[in-house]
Amino acid sequence: MSHHLVLRVVANLLLPFILVFALYVQWHGDYGPGGGFQAGVVFAAGLILYALVYGVDALKKVIPARTSIVLMSAGVLIYAGTGLASLFLGHDFLDYSGLTADPVHAQERGILIVELGVGIAVAGAMIAIFTAFAGRTPEIEDRDW
Amino acid sequence: MSALTIDIFLFTLLALTAIAIARLRNLFAITMLASIFSLLAAGLFVNLDAVDVAFTEAAVGGGISTVLMLGALALTTREEKRSSRATWPALLLCAVTGAGLVYGTLDMPAFDSPDAPIHGHVAPDYIARAKAETGVPNIVTAVLASYRGYDTLGETTVIFSAAVAVLLLLGFKRREGGEE
Numbered sequence: 001m002s003h004h005l006v007l008r009v010v011a012n013l014l015l016p017f018i019l020v021f022a023l024y025v026q027w028h029g030d031y032g033p034g035g036g037f038q039a040g041v042v043f044a045a046g047l048i049l050y051a052l053v054y055g056v057d058a059l060k061k062v063i064p065a066r067t068s069i070v071l072m073s074a075g076v077l078i079y080a081g082t083g084l085a086s087l088f089l090g091h092d093f094l095d096y097s098g099l100t101a102d103p104v105h106a107q108e109r110g111i112l113i114v115e116l117g118v119g120i121a122v123a124g125a126m127i128a129i130f131t132a133f134a135g136r137t138p139e140i141e142d143r144d145w
Numbered sequence: 146m147s148a149l150t151i152d153i154f155l156f157t158l159l160a161l162t163a164i165a166i167a168r169l170r171n172l173f174a175i176t177m178l179a180s181i182f183s184l185l186a187a188g189l190f191v192n193l194d195a196v197d198v199a200f201t202e203a204a205v206g207g208g209i210s211t212v213l214m215l216g217a218l219a220l221t222t223r224e225e226k227r228s229s230r231a232t233w234p235a236l237l238l239c240a241v242t243g244a245g246l247v248y249g250t251l252d253m254p255a256f257d258s259p260d261a262p263i264h265g266h267v268a269p270d271y272i273a274r275a276k277a278e279t280g281v282p283n284i285v286t287a288v289l290a291s292y293r294g295y296d297t298l299g300e301t302t303v304i305f306s307a308a309v310a311v312l313l314l315l316g317f318k319r320r321e322g323g324e325e
Contacts, residue, residue: 025200030281033196035289037300041204048212065317076305079298094294107279111290114297118290121301125308126209132315133216 004053011053018046026119030108036115040075040122047123048130056134059127065135068128075121079114086110148192155189170225172218180211197285 025032026039051059063071082094089098096110097103162182169175183206190199254261275287289297 029286030283032283033285034200035197035286038197038200038204041201041209045204045208048209052212069312072305072308076301079301083294083298094291094298096291104278104280107287107291108281111279111281111286114290114294115286118297118301122304125304128308129311130209130212130216132312132317133213135317136216136220136315 008053011049015046015050018049019043022046022123026115027112029115030111036118037122039115040119040124041126043119043123044126044130047127051130051134056131060131063127065128065131068124068131071124072121072128073124075117075119075124078117078120082110082113082117151192152189155185155192159185159189170227172221172223172225173215175225176211176214176218179214180207183207183210 022039022043025034025042026036029035029039047059047063050062082096082099084093086095086098087093091098094110094114096106099106099109159182162178162185166175166178166182169178183202187199187203187207190196190202271284271288271292275284275292276282279287279291281287281291
């Protein structure tokens, strides 16, 4: 779609805001609406927009197919790993109270970490699925639609 | 304009979109209408103060799944085949199921009712305890990530498994010129 000048200019304009907004939703989830899942899908949607305008190969240069698989696995491992860490610290699985000296602060810390895990897992999974689909689809001309 | 008027307006548009989707044969148009459907649903969720859900609906339903549908569409034909079978049994089934669902709503508490069972169960407990116990002002986040951390871990695993299943079915096929 490289010849669509308007699309490209608008996408260039929107992309940084979409990605920063995703990060905002991720880190501000404790205070405002949103959280890991929302941040992950918004981030992935931004990268998919990039792929739609510049082609899947451009996206693969940013995030190779293998990296997206690593990301989605790492996200789940961060979440489950936090649960295991709290287990080893002498609390129940996913009870974050032991992560820092102050139990209330520990809850906040734990929530932040698992939300990050969710965000990474969701973004990785969405990008992996999109890359798999887009890799199957031959590039088509506008008039074919 | 009251929230109820907006609700009725958006629901009317949703119903019109659904009817259009059912009647159309062009799959490209249907995919676009499905995206509009999600966007309208996201608007409804905002109006119902469920901003989190609206986010997700707009990004997943309106964005990512539409792109995936288009990707799938590029692999197949653009027109839906006309079914040779009679459609009235399906219509009858839908009408009966719909009537059953509407009948079911008669027992539900009134919209906005503070006495609804959902407000009397664990919700007041969470509202009273969440801020003091977790230090997180957003109770939804506290419930999702801490009180119901098991559920959210399960959901994350489901998304992971779904992605693994798609990758096993489709794989990362090499394309000419592509590096991987």
